[in-house]
Amino acid sequence: MSVTVPQVWVEAGGGHDMVRADAIVMLRLDETGRLTAQLRDDAKVSVTLLKGSSGTHPPEDFHRQLIRAVAELADSSGAQLVRARHKGGAWRWVSEPL
Template sequence: MSGTVPEVWIEAGGGQDMVRADMIVVLRLDETGRLTAQLRDEARVSVTLLEGSADPRPPDDFHRRLIRTVAELGRTGGAQLVRARHDGDGWHWVSEPV
């Protein structure tokens, strides 16, 4: 990444790992609500960002919401960490400074 572009990181593996958003080339949200990201590398490594769950399942556009969140954070200063969270209002992407 360039020094002028803020870094956006996404929580993966239930909080054990983080993936830099600019390394993601493909997002997949399957019918169980599992969200995976294919990384930009020769091995085509995939990382689980959100484990699937039947109840409550994330909305069908949850992966698009992640893209929107990352794009919005790209216009702010400083490194940010993005996490998927479920509360009484449903699924959301939340961010915080790293």
């Protein structure tokens, strides 16, 4: 019996790249608001998911919010895309079907 696991993708670096969530092994949110993900591979490649800025920084637990969003979407049907959005002075993760 085959089980189909839905894929969850995370937007990286402003929308031109996407990373499969199950390839991420570590997240780091630094003091500038830059969120990077280390990928599961031998080269220990890191990808910027959210660029830091001098403007409004995401909340200190924004990387944890991403983990929660991915976990919730893992139970959904079909492939999903998760992206960071800043609107009305607040940061949040939004998702959409691919």
